[in-house]
Amino acid sequence: MSIRIFITGGTFDKEYNELNGELFFKDSHLPEMLELGRNLIPVEIRTLMMVDSLEMTQMDRELIVEHCIKSPEDKIIITHGTDTMAKTAALIAKEVKNKTIVVTGAMVPYKFGSSDGLFNLGSAMAFVQTLPVGVYVAMNGRYFNANNVRKNKETGEFEELK
Amino acid sequence: MSIRIFITGGTFDKEYNELNGELFFKDSHLPEMLELGRNLIPVEIRTLMMVDSLEMTQMDRELIVEHCIKSPEDKIIITHGTDTMAKTAALIAKEVKNKTIVVTGAMVPYKFGSSDGLFNLGSAMAFVQTLPVGVYVAMNGRYFNANNVRKNKETGEFEELK
Amino acid sequence: MSIRIFITGGTFDKEYNELNGELFFKDSHLPEMLELGRNLIPVEIRTLMMVDSLEMTQMDRELIVEHCIKSPEDKIIITHGTDTMAKTAALIAKEVKNKTIVVTGAMVPYKFGSSDGLFNLGSAMAFVQTLPVGVYVAMNGRYFNANNVRKNKETGEFEELK
Amino acid sequence: MSIRIFITGGTFDKEYNELNGELFFKDSHLPEMLELGRNLIPVEIRTLMMVDSLEMTQMDRELIVEHCIKSPEDKIIITHGTDTMAKTAALIAKEVKNKTIVVTGAMVPYKFGSSDGLFNLGSAMAFVQTLPVGVYVAMNGRYFNANNVRKNKETGEFEELK
Numbered sequence: 001m002s003i004r005i006f007i008t009g010g011t012f013d014k015e016y017n018e019l020n021g022e023l024f025f026k027d028s029h030l031p032e033m034l035e036l037g038r039n040l041i042p043v044e045i046r047t048l049m050m051v052d053s054l055e056m057t058q059m060d061r062e063l064i065v066e067h068c069i070k071s072p073e074d075k076i077i078i079t080h081g082t083d084t085m086a087k088t089a090a091l092i093a094k095e096v097k098n099k100t101i102v103v104t105g106a107m108v109p110y111k112f113g114s115s116d117g118l119f120n121l122g123s124a125m126a127f128v129q130t131l132p133v134g135v136y137v138a139m140n141g142r143y144f145n146a147n148n149v150r151k152n153k154e155t156g157e158f159e160e161l162k
Numbered sequence: 163m164s165i166r167i168f169i170t171g172g173t174f175d176k177e178y179n180e181l182n183g184e185l186f187f188k189d190s191h192l193p194e195m196l197e198l199g200r201n202l203i204p205v206e207i208r209t210l211m212m213v214d215s216l217e218m219t220q221m222d223r224e225l226i227v228e229h230c231i232k233s234p235e236d237k238i239i240i241t242h243g244t245d246t247m248a249k250t251a252a253l254i255a256k257e258v259k260n261k262t263i264v265v266t267g268a269m270v271p272y273k274f275g276s277s278d279g280l281f282n283l284g285s286a287m288a289f290v291q292t293l294p295v296g297v298y299v300a301m302n303g304r305y306f307n308a309n310n311v312r313k314n315k316e317t318g319e320f321e322e323l324k
Numbered sequence: 325m326s327i328r329i330f331i332t333g334g335t336f337d338k339e340y341n342e343l344n345g346e347l348f349f350k351d352s353h354l355p356e357m358l359e360l361g362r363n364l365i366p367v368e369i370r371t372l373m374m375v376d377s378l379e380m381t382q383m384d385r386e387l388i389v390e391h392c393i394k395s396p397e398d399k400i401i402i403t404h405g406t407d408t409m410a411k412t413a414a415l416i417a418k419e420v421k422n423k424t425i426v427v428t429g430a431m432v433p434y435k436f437g438s439s440d441g442l443f444n445l446g447s448a449m450a451f452v453q454t455l456p457v458g459v460y461v462a463m464n465g466r467y468f469n470a471n472n473v474r475k476n477k478e479t480g481e482f483e484e485l486k
Numbered sequence: 487m488s489i490r491i492f493i494t495g496g497t498f499d500k501e502y503n504e505l506n507g508e509l510f511f512k513d514s515h516l517p518e519m520l521e522l523g524r525n526l527i528p529v530e531i532r533t534l535m536m537v538d539s540l541e542m543t544q545m546d547r548e549l550i551v552e553h554c555i556k557s558p559e560d561k562i563i564i565t566h567g568t569d570t571m572a573k574t575a576a577l578i579a580k581e582v583k584n585k586t587i588v589v590t591g592a593m594v595p596y597k598f599g600s601s602d603g604l605f606n607l608g609s610a611m612a613f614v615q616t617l618p619v620g621v622y623v624a625m626n627g628r629y630f631n632a633n634n635v636r637k638n639k640e641t642g643e644f645e646e647l648k
Contacts, residue, residue, distance in 0.1 A: 109340065118284065122283065142203060183500075275597055444608060447611055465525040
């Protein structure tokens with residue numbers, strides 16, 4: 001069966017606006033990244049929103065939860081901004097009990113040469129196939145239980161709460 | 163504990179020689195790739211050889227097996243050319259019984275913009291942490307048991323034997 | 325004799341800050357870009373400032389003029405933000421009469437994969453060697469006299485005033 | 487009036503064949519490169535051949551000369567492999583007397599991240615607009631008269647004969 005991928009925006013998908021020098025969202029780069037990885041696993045991709053995770057509302061998070069519940073696939077990857085990734089993952093963990101869900105993102109936009117996005121996407125594809133039912137954050141080679149992870153704002157790295 | 167990475171060459175690490183227009187091996191790009199992925203998992207990297215896998219000998223393969231056996235780490239990634247990756251994995255599977263070993267590579271050199279290498283490395287890092295003891299080939303989002311995989315020479319894709 | 329390159333910042337040299345998601349200046353990428361172009365022309369590089377050209381003051385512009393006047397080289401390239409590039413070029417044209425000076429920049433930061441920076445730098449290196457004494461803006465394959473150029477804010481393209 | 491660009495192949499346009507690991511020609515990357523450079527100069531592009539310049543025959547060179555003569559544009563860029571670039575330029579210089587013709591290429595394929603191609607193309611676009619009637623080789627920031635240039639096989643760099 002396919003893996004479901006929900007896109008919510010985040011650094012992953014930011015682009016550079018040549019006219020005003022700001023970063024913005026246009027289309028997701030996920031299909032392009034999976035093609036670059038020559039991905040052979042069937043996937044179903046759906047964009048739920050394209051937002052900076054600092055601007056994600058409770059309503060946005062509930063929408064993500066709802067889609068996780070309704071999805072016929074029981075393996076789900078969610079691309080998400082890193083700043084509130086842990087918060088969204090914790091809410092999903094509370095509400096969705098019978099699926100393997102991996103939340104991932106990037107520290108640097110994919111369109112920058114120096115992005116970690118492709119590495120993280122590769123690991124998310126692997127984690128979602130192999131981890132038991134549960135909700136996880138996968139970043140930079142590591143995976144964390146949704147209830148035991150935070151982003152260290154000073155280092156930019158994800159770490160366990162305790 | 164750390165993950166052990168053994169480098170054997172393959173497309174992954176090929177560079178372009180400006181003077182004669184041929185592809186060749188210089189240093190491995192693994193450290194650079196792990197840095198790009200902002201990898202947070204401790205790794206121990208060792209280069210065993212730098213060869214095109216079509217030129218890999220039985221002696222080369224036995225050397226790889228020996229290093230797998232002697233490695234104190236019980237989670238091992240091996241970067242390898244794709245043409246004989248399945249053959250090497252099968253030999254390791256026969257000789258090494260108590261470790262999780264993931265063999266990976268790339269269809270296109272990392273230094274080419276269009277390489278699948280970073281995606282594959284990300285997935286190998288995840289598979290080696292989560293798969294049970296055994297030997298696997300990980301390419302393009304999928305993983306295969308070492309005894310049930312071949313590279314389809316016509317499509318360039320890895321597939322099950324049956 | 326060498327070509328003098330003065331760096332003043334601009335989109336060219338912006339980087340992505342992983343911690344806060346903003347663009348910022350660190351070091352200039354000029355040396356790296358000249359190396360990538362395998363440049364064989366002797367150059368003397370000096371960073372005068374690292375600013376967004378919207379924040380460039382009259383005092384900053386006078387400093388640039390002064391360096392152009394004092395420079396022993398009579399062929400000078402200036403890297404500059406595109407928003408006020410034409411204004412700086414016009415001031416230099418008024419004050420510096422006996423040198424060939426080419427002002428260039430980029431619509432997209434060099435560190436983004438989609439930057440025009442390397443193309444513009446290559447053309448600036450050529451224009452400065454071949455154009456007669458005068459001050460020019462060189463962008464996207466074209467060159468303009470400093471007194472007859474503006475950036476069209478809507479299209480982002482440089483064009484003649486009349 | 488437009489600039490004419492003739493494509494003949496060379497390192498510039500080589501791609502990596504995933505199935506056999508060899509470099510080959512598919513389509514030219516010139517249009518993509520001009521788009522990346524956000525080129526604003528009108529160009530007319532025509533592919534004359536797609537060959538490694540070591541395999542270019544006398545008949546191939548005569549075909550290039552003929553196209554230079556018949557071209558209505560009097561500013562012409564030719565992309566060419568570096569190994570025999572000087573030889574082709576010398577033949578054109580003997581046969582074509584009333585146009586500005588710039589022969590350029592790259593040491594590393596454009597599709598490799600480390601290519602000098604975009605820098606060289608930017609400089610060729612500038613040289614062809616500003617140099618007097620004549621035939622030139624433009625590589626790595628420099629330009630050479632067609633009758634006074636060779637590729638140093640040991641360093642890979644272009645240099646004057648004397």
